[in-house]
Amino acid sequence: MLHELRNVWLGLPWVLREKHTWLAPWYLRAKLRWLTARLDRRGGNGYSRPPLSITCRLTMRCNLRCRMCHCVHAQDETAQRLREVRDMPVALAKRLIDDLAGQGTYICFSGGEPLLYEALPEVFFYARERGVMATTATNAQLLEERAEELVERGPRVLSVSLLGPPDVHNETVCVPDAFERLQRGIEAVARAKARRRWRLPVVVINAPMTDLNAGRLVEMAEFVDDWPVAALHFQHMWFKPAEALSLQRSAHRGLLDESAFSEMGGADEHTVDPDALADEIAAVMGRPRKRPLAIYPELSREEIRRYYQEPQAALTPDAALCLWLYTFVHPNGEVSPCEGFNAGSLHEQSFMEIWNGEKLRGFRRTLIECGSLPICNRCCVFYRRF
Numbered sequence: 001m002l003h004e005l006r007n008v009w010l011g012l013p014w015v016l017r018e019k020h021t022w023l024a025p026w027y028l029r030a031k032l033r034w035l036t037a038r039l040d041r042r043g044g045n046g047y048s049r050p051p052l053s054i055t056c057r058l059t060m061r062c063n064l065r066c067r068m069c070h071c072v073h074a075q076d077e078t079a080q081r082l083r084e085v086r087d088m089p090v091a092l093a094k095r096l097i098d099d100l101a102g103q104g105t106y107i108c109f110s111g112g113e114p115l116l117y118e119a120l121p122e123v124f125f126y127a128r129e130r131g132v133m134a135t136t137a138t139n140a141q142l143l144e145e146r147a148e149e150l151v152e153r154g155p156r157v158l159s160v161s162l163l164g165p166p167d168v169h170n171e172t173v174c175v176p177d178a179f180e181r182l183q184r185g186i187e188a189v190a191r192a193k194a195r196r197r198w199r200l201p202v203v204v205i206n207a208p209m210t211d212l213n214a215g216r217l218v219e220m221a222e223f224v225d226d227w228p229v230a231a232l233h234f235q236h237m238w239f240k241p242a243e244a245l246s247l248q249r250s251a252h253r254g255l256l257d258e259s260a261f262s263e264m265g266g267a268d269e270h271t272v273d274p275d276a277l278a279d280e281i282a283a284v285m286g287r288p289r290k291r292p293l294a295i296y297p298e299l300s301r302e303e304i305r306r307y308y309q310e311p312q313a314a315l316t317p318d319a320a321l322c323l324w325l326y327t328f329v330h331p332n333g334e335v336s337p338c339e340g341f342n343a344g345s346l347h348e349q350s351f352m353e354i355w356n357g358e359k360l361r362g363f364r365r366t367l368i369e370c371g372s373l374p375i376c377n378r379c380c381v382f383y384r385r386f
Helices: 002-018 023-043 077-083 090-100 120-129 143-153 166-173 178-196 217-225 242-251 274-286 301-309 351-355 358-370 374-378
Strands: 053-057 106-110 134-138 157-161 202-208 231-235 293-296 326-329 334-336
Touching: 023 358, 053 090, 090 106, 090 120, 090 351, 106 120, 120 134, 120 143, 143 178, 157 178, 166 178, 178 202, 202 217, 217 231, 217 274, 242 374, 274 293, 274 301, 334 351, 351 358
Parallel strands: 053 106, 053 326, 106 134, 134 157, 157 202, 202 231, 231 293
Antiparallel strands: 326 334
């Protein structure tokens, strides 16, 4: 809690200067939902209030082939089934928004690559009309072309994925000019906002740490210093250790399809030098800051070592609250709060019927009994607080 308060304090001058006062009630509402999730869990029956956020994969298509992306490289049965429906029907996306209206849930439109979804501005505008806060996460390859419509009818927050300095980014995504297109897209959004004298969308750089960009984090931060963006956000690697999958099968056989998206592409957590990474993170955090900067999850040097060298080690006493707070919705309508778990289809039920249906409530009761699953400890959702 103390480090979260510190990060809020560091970001406050930016919020006031840029007049994004809407962020304050959003932050408080998120923290309140986190507290109420704990109350829901203590209820013991698997019931949950509406989620804090939903990640809606509008499409499984992508115009990059990132070496570490499990969505691209996985060939398991779950991945292949989800790819059968490439784009979510617009009517289904709007029905999901209708289900969320008035619930206080925000929605992140993702993919694949959401800017490949032709009706994206229409979906954003509909969410705005229904009072549902919408964000999106993009690789920015089409951002320059779609900047005007995204500023006109788009999200409140636009998260852009950066995977390294130019050479590393382009090599990682397997496209020779991807970094340059990303940079031009960010600049195009800034120009479109300036012409209208608008402050939205807030552009945030999300930078996953991988074995491919280890040693280049300070250089990445230096590039971002000169960009018209609001914040820089580094993430540790996410992975499914073989030991975790083995324990998962023995302890909870049949609960999940453990093979779902288990292939993590060409990135390898075993090659990360945790001490060197800890030094680099300290150097990034010690730089003069022009904007809010965060490392997720925030780990001590010893925790970084255990994170990469002891992949089964639990680094937090918190039980898994993700099933009370978050879920994914796939293009085919499947509601999936955990990879390999299909809670139901939006083609057959409303979102809230699925959210508190017996299948998902039973899964929550399993977490109440065991605290977390073996595969939880290196999953991004497990550490989320917003």
